[in-house]
Structures are given as structure tokens and as C-alpha cells.
Amino acid sequence: MSAVFTQVDVRALAPRPRPIEESVTVGKDILELLTGSMYVDPLVIYREYIQNAADSIDEAREAGLMFNEEAGVVISFNHAERTIILRDNGASISAADFVHRLVNIGASQKRGKKLRGFRGVGRLSGLGHCQELIFRGRVEGEAKVSEVRWDGRALKEKMRDPNYSGDLATLVKDIVTQTRVPGDGYPERFFEVEMRKIIRSRNDILLNEEAVRNYISQVAPVPFSKEFSFAKAIEARLTNHGVRPPINITLNDGRGPIYHRVQDRIPFSDTVTDTIRGVDFIELRDSDDEICAVGWIADHSYSGSIPKRLGVGGVRLRVGDIQVGDEAILAPLFAEPRFAGWAVGDIHVLSSKILPNGRRDDFDATAAYIHLQGELSFHTKAITHRIRERSGQRNQLRSVQQHFGAVDVWLNAVAARSMPKIVLKVIQELSRSRLECVTKEAAKFAPGSEELLATNARVAQVAKMIEGLPAHGKGKGSNVLLNTDLEHPISMVLKTILSSTKTPDAGIELSLQVLKALETH
Incomplete structure (x- = not known):
């Protein structure tokens, strides 16, 4: 005979919950x-x-x-x-x-x-x-x-x-x-x-008026400076999306109104300054394909992490044109968090489903905010790609400048002293070799870019200078020294000296010493 089991719903036997009767005290x-x-x-x-x-x-x-x-x-x-x-x-x-x-x-x-x-x-x-x-x-x-x-x-x-x-x-x-x-x-x-x-x-x-002014320029709904080249375009775009007009904020320090933190120029130091060359406007949509945020990201050289003391760096998040969090709020969305401080921009959150937390140092962790972060991650990836691309361009430009620097030193040395014919010939050939390196590096620049146009103009100028070198030296040198055969052993020695020494000038000096020693023998 098989056993019969009866299943009892224990929850049904539990007493029904009722509101508390005790008074609630909110303490001091x-x-x-x-x-x-x-x-x-x-x-x-x-x-x-x-x-x-x-x-x-x-x-x-x-x-x-x-x-x-x-x-x-x-x-x-x-x-x-x-x-x-x-x-x-x-x-x-x-x-x-x-x-x-x-x-x-x-x-x-x-x-x-x-x-x-x-x-x-x-x-x-x-x-x-x-x-x-x-x-x-x-x-x-x-x-x-x-x-x-x-x-x-x-x-x-x-x-x-x-x-x-x-x-x-x-x-x-x-x-x-x-x-x-x-x-x-x-x-x-x-x-x-x-x-x-x-x-x-x-x-x-x-x-501290300076600290207060700097802080307000970052977090408050103040206008852009009229000297910021992209102010009107940004303000027009934000107005079209319902972002309310800015307000005027002044301190009694006699320095006039406070403006938005961003200007045309980003002064990294007394000697290094970057310039904002344009802005990219973006629109972000929620899971219902409705616009939930709009903003802009500046286009500049991405020369490095923008000094925090400037209060400029970072793509900031704003609600009602009031900043939420700080310049590092998007850092977790970058493959390398340090890159968050290289960019400049503002994202204005429009969705009523995405609300700042009580401290306004971040947003409430809702599904809508998580979706927004996912959309923003596509842009942080694009920023990372642009940073690496600009870094490569700077390396190419430095290589070009180094080649030009070597040629300048050689040509200045020619103009400053009497040279045996073979030294002139070697310098001429080494200069041409440097220009070939420049041409290869310049080929990596974007077509029509300022770097490419400037480099091509400089190549033409230097090539003309090389062709204008005197046909022979004014030194008294021997037949060996006047030899113009670049495959001659002495020529090969001089080429090696010139290309191996730490500076071109040192190479020329050492070459002259070698030639002088040969003359005495």
C-alpha cells in the first residue's frame, strides 16, 4: 500500500502582515x-x-x-x-x-x-x-x-x-x-x-575667490565665453533639445561674470598649448529609441592628460546644465581610465528616468542609466582610438623634425667653414637621404593636413639648398680629398662617421679631423 502525501501551503497559515502601530521617531x-x-x-x-x-x-x-x-x-x-x-x-x-x-x-x-x-x-x-x-x-x-x-x-x-x-x-x-x-x-x-x-x-x-570661480565654471549653468569659437553652435544645439538658457553668475572680486570652463586654448604649461579645432555633436537614445542625452566632444590634439588644476578636462555629465560627478565620471568606460582626462566635452542628460543620486556625484543605478553608459562606451572607444591616432601622428612629426634638424645643422656647417669637396658631397648625399626619410614619414599624414603641407614646403626649400651647395670645396686638400666617388673607401668612412656620431655637427668635426690626419700622412 503506497503512502499518500498531502502538501500544505505553510504561507497560507501565516498571519497576514499589518501596518505597524508604533510611532516613528526621526532622530536629531x-x-x-x-x-x-x-x-x-x-x-x-x-x-x-x-x-x-x-x-x-x-x-x-x-x-x-x-x-x-x-x-x-x-x-x-x-x-x-x-x-x-x-x-x-x-x-x-x-x-x-x-x-x-x-x-x-x-x-x-x-x-x-x-x-x-x-x-x-x-x-x-x-x-x-x-x-x-x-x-x-x-x-x-x-x-x-x-x-x-x-x-x-x-x-x-x-x-x-x-x-x-x-x-x-x-x-x-x-x-x-x-x-x-x-x-x-x-x-x-x-x-x-x-x-x-x-x-x-x-x-x-x-x-577663496579663485577656487570658487574655477569650481563654478565647471559645475554651474553659466554661458560660454564669447571668445570661445564654438559657443554659438553648441548653445543653439542645446536650445533645440530643450536645455534651458544659462544664468549670469558674478563674484564681488571685480573680474566680471564667470564663464563655462572651456576656451579655445588649453594651456598645458607655459610652453605647451593645445587648441580646440572643432566639436563633434552627439545624440544618445534610450531602449525605446527616444533621445535621452545630447552633447558635444571637442576635437583637439590630445597631447596628454589635461592638468586637473585647469578644471577643463573630462567629458562631463550634466542634468539641467548642472554637473553631476566630476571629470572622471566616465573613466570606468575607457579601456584605459587615464584617457578620461585627455578628452573635453559635456553630455546633457535629458531623460526623466535617469536621476542624480542624493550627493550628485553619480546617478541612481537604474536600467536607464546602465543603458546610457552602454551608449557612451561607443564614444569612449572612439576617443581612445583618436588619442592613439594623434599620438602616432605626433611621433611621425617628431621624426620629420629630427630629420630636418640634422639637415639644417649640416647645411649650416657648410656655410660656416671651408669644406673639402668630398665632405660637401657626403653632406649632400646624407641630406638627400634624410629628405627621403621625411618623405616616407610625411606619406602617413592625412591628405591636405597642415602637417603634410608644411612638410612638403620644407622639403622643397631644403632640396633647393642642397642643390645650391658649392661644386667644390675651398680647402687645399689632396687628390684623395677631392675624390667625388661616393663608393671610394674614404667616402664610405666619412659617411659612417657622419651618420653614427651623436650630432651631425660632431660628425662633421670628426670627419675634418680624419681628413686632416690623412693629409699629414
Whole structure:
């Protein structure tokens, strides 16, 4: 008799899950994470506040509000007071909403509105770097200015106090105050962030105008310099794809507006400069064949890794024309990661499915982002191929220059001293041999390239100089020395000397010594 087994679904016997009944407490430590630990680089606070200002300016543009001056941000430094103020002329916040919007944490109203900031935490990024963080603003028609103050010193005291048991909401109420101040001296419509008593960081970088200017030129939605030859073409292409207009950002250092990091010239050093000769526009599509990103990559000589101090290198990723990550964000997509620093360009991500992570140092790891990386890898391969191709061209050019250099030294030596006929003949033949080497190397240059045209012109010039050598030397030499037979043993010795010594000039000098020794015998 066979056994009968009954299968029981244990899951059906388990109790059904139900919502928790306990109250949830968000502790005070979360505020420390948001203000001190979330962002590693202190300069990130400029990106966060400029990002919010750019969104406010876009809101003003869409609402048809007028700008008394260029739409943008003014950043003022007061070194004596260790204070920084960032003021924009965007839509601002009305008095009715001011406190509510500036004390809520992680409750942004921007999500889903195609604005740059949408998590509602970036505005607190400055609190960990100053003793007092102040927000001020008003909209047109309001007589007074609304003000909210976050006390950074009180925050640190309560964070260190083991007896303080308040949760996040209680902590915010304990360290934040509000007021309305007279509007005299303030613009009719504005919003500003003031950071008082900036805490010293490495190299006091937050109050370093040069460092701030360089950083903003990389990460912020600033315009290209009018002196950048490809500015109009890039701006037109981005506008066609819906990338919003840039904003004007100035510092109170008297140096005028900040422009995009890229210029025509890339100064590697005081003696080496590369030039951007063109830009390649690209469009990237998602798995539904919709455009998910657009951008441009500069064409230049790829002379080497661009010095990081310039803040120019790398193909950068941007969302809302705000940079995400840094110059090395695409390095993992290169066969040799070092090549990421050789290229220059921007890729603007347009897809709403590809979102920056909370720190904006990369993107959320979604299927859409992984697909974008796959599309970008085709372009990183093309960049790698171009780098190696340009390196080969530089090697060819160096070879050509070396051959020309040898010929120049020989011909200058002929002009500077009296030569026996056989030495002149040997120099003539060696010069022709060098020109043959030049011609072989030049054949590898691209047809019509500047290198090829310059080389051909130089070959013609040198060939004419070689043919113009005197028919015989002015030295008194013997019959042996006047022998013009290049297969003569003495000629062969001289050719060997000339082609084997470290420099052509040394070879000529040694040849003359050999000839002089032969004369005395």
C-alpha cells in the first residue's frame, strides 16, 4: 500500500502582515548627516545654492516676470566678517510660504516638475560650514523681507549633548527663528542665502575667490565665453533639445561674470598649448529609441592628460546644465581610465528616468542609466582610438623634425667653414637621404593636413639648398680629398662617421679631423 502525501501551503497559515502601530521617531542625528557628512567637498554648497537659484530664475522666466538686470546670481565675500551671501533675482518665495518651505526637510515641492533640485535637503548644505545660516527674500508687492535663521552653534551644542532627547522636529524648532525685516535697501524681488562666520576648512577654500570661480565654471549653468569659437553652435544645439538658457553668475572680486570652463586654448604649461579645432555633436537614445542625452566632444590634439588644476578636462555629465560627478565620471568606460582626462566635452542628460543620486556625484543605478553608459562606451572607444591616432601622428612629426634638424645643422656647417669637396658631397648625399626619410614619414599624414603641407614646403626649400651647395670645396686638400666617388673607401668612412656620431655637427668635426690626419700622412 503506497503512502499518500498531502502538501500544505505553510504561507497560507501565516498571519497576514499589518501596518505597524508604533510611532516613528526621526532622530536629531539625521540633521548632522545632511549638513556635515553628505557632501565631502565644501565647495558643493555653491552648487546646491546656485542650483536652487537657477530653478527660481526659470520659474520667473516661465511666469513672465521682468528682470531689472541679467537673470543670475551675485556672490559677495566679506573676508573681515567671514561671511558669504548668494543673492538671485528669481521668482523668490512669498511671505506666506517662506517659513514652511525653508524649515521642511526632504519635502521639496519640485519633484516631477523638471526642476534641478527635488529632494529638499540641499539648502541645508551650508549649515555645517558656518555658525549661522540665514535665508531672506520677498516677492514683488511685499513691503517687508522674510527671514529665517538657522543657528549652527546651537545645532552643534545639542548634537554633542547626550541629555538632549528631542527628535528632528523638536531640534529644528529649537535652533530656527523667523522674523520680518524692513525692505529698505533690498531689491523688490530677490532671494538670498547668507552664511555667517564661515568655519575654516582646507586652505580656507570657501572664501577663496579663485577656487570658487574655477569650481563654478565647471559645475554651474553659466554661458560660454564669447571668445570661445564654438559657443554659438553648441548653445543653439542645446536650445533645440530643450536645455534651458544659462544664468549670469558674478563674484564681488571685480573680474566680471564667470564663464563655462572651456576656451579655445588649453594651456598645458607655459610652453605647451593645445587648441580646440572643432566639436563633434552627439545624440544618445534610450531602449525605446527616444533621445535621452545630447552633447558635444571637442576635437583637439590630445597631447596628454589635461592638468586637473585647469578644471577643463573630462567629458562631463550634466542634468539641467548642472554637473553631476566630476571629470572622471566616465573613466570606468575607457579601456584605459587615464584617457578620461585627455578628452573635453559635456553630455546633457535629458531623460526623466535617469536621476542624480542624493550627493550628485553619480546617478541612481537604474536600467536607464546602465543603458546610457552602454551608449557612451561607443564614444569612449572612439576617443581612445583618436588619442592613439594623434599620438602616432605626433611621433611621425617628431621624426620629420629630427630629420630636418640634422639637415639644417649640416647645411649650416657648410656655410660656416671651408669644406673639402668630398665632405660637401657626403653632406649632400646624407641630406638627400634624410629628405627621403621625411618623405616616407610625411606619406602617413592625412591628405591636405597642415602637417603634410608644411612638410612638403620644407622639403622643397631644403632640396633647393642642397642643390645650391658649392661644386667644390675651398680647402687645399689632396687628390684623395677631392675624390667625388661616393663608393671610394674614404667616402664610405666619412659617411659612417657622419651618420653614427651623436650630432651631425660632431660628425662633421670628426670627419675634418680624419681628413686632416690623412693629409699629414
